[in-house]
Amino acid sequence: MxxxxxxxxxxxxxxxxxxxxxxxxxxxxxxxxxxxxxxxAKAQAIHEHERCHLCGMMIKKYPGPKGQLGLKNESIVPKFCSTRDMFNFALQPENKRQITYLKVHDMSVADWENPDDNTFVDGASAWYVYGTSKKAVMGPAVASFATKEGATQFAQEFGGAVLTYEQITIELLAGE
Missing domain, CATH: 1.20.5 (Single alpha-helices involved in coiled-coils or other helix-helix interfaces)
Incomplete structure (x- = not known):
């Protein structure tokens, strides 16, 4: 060679x-x-004086499940006084494609009056109860649960329909 x-x-x-x-x-x-x-994608704590990203109300002042989400290329984490407000924001076409994750309280382990920040679960895989007699801050509650069993048990006790994340729509929230 x-x-x-x-x-x-x-x-x-x-x-x-x-x-x-x-x-x-x-x-x-x-x-x-x-x-x-x-x-x-880890849920952040909701502090005492934080305000809802959608309506501006004090988040911790009201009962029921809360929500938060991540947005592409954003360092802020929008937090909401209710899962209903979170969905009203998240389902808007201009916001929907920017969301990287959603977190909601698991109400099968959280206290309805004061949900704990340690009970957040993935909102996209959570189960929801809509039309329940339990009230939250912004109209009818959209109660969130980590499991279908938790949602079903809640619905049997307080009424409402058990739904998946994909079944929550703007039309449903608007009462159409």
Whole structure:
């Protein structure tokens, strides 16, 4: 083998290694970004004097489940005095595509009068009871639960229809 062909072989081998490294760099960043998203998806505490992102009312002053959500490219976390207000915001077409996560109280373990920040669950996989006799701040409550069983038990006791996240619509909330 000549010196030129040996050099050419070494350069080719180095190029292959460099190409493999360049292929793996984006994957490494993708993994680290996934961790960042899961960190931001943790529910934040609702403080005593925080106001609802939609209506401006004091969040902790009223009973019933609360909500919060993450928005793409935003560091603020909009928080809501009720899951009803959260849905009224989240279901707007201009907001819907910007949402990265939703959090709602699991009312099967939270106190209705004063839900605890440690009881937040994923709003997209939660179950809801609409039309219940239990009242919240902004009209009929949209009671949220981590499980279908929790929602069903609540509906049997206080009335209302058990719904999935996908079944909550602007029309439903408007009473149409």
């Amino acid at each position: 000549t010196s030129a062909s040996s050099e050419s072989l070494q350069v080719g081998t180095c190029m292959k290694k460099l190409m493999l490294i360049l292929l793996f760099v984006p994957l490494m960043f993708a993994c680290s970004q996934g961790d960042a998203v899961s960190q931001s």
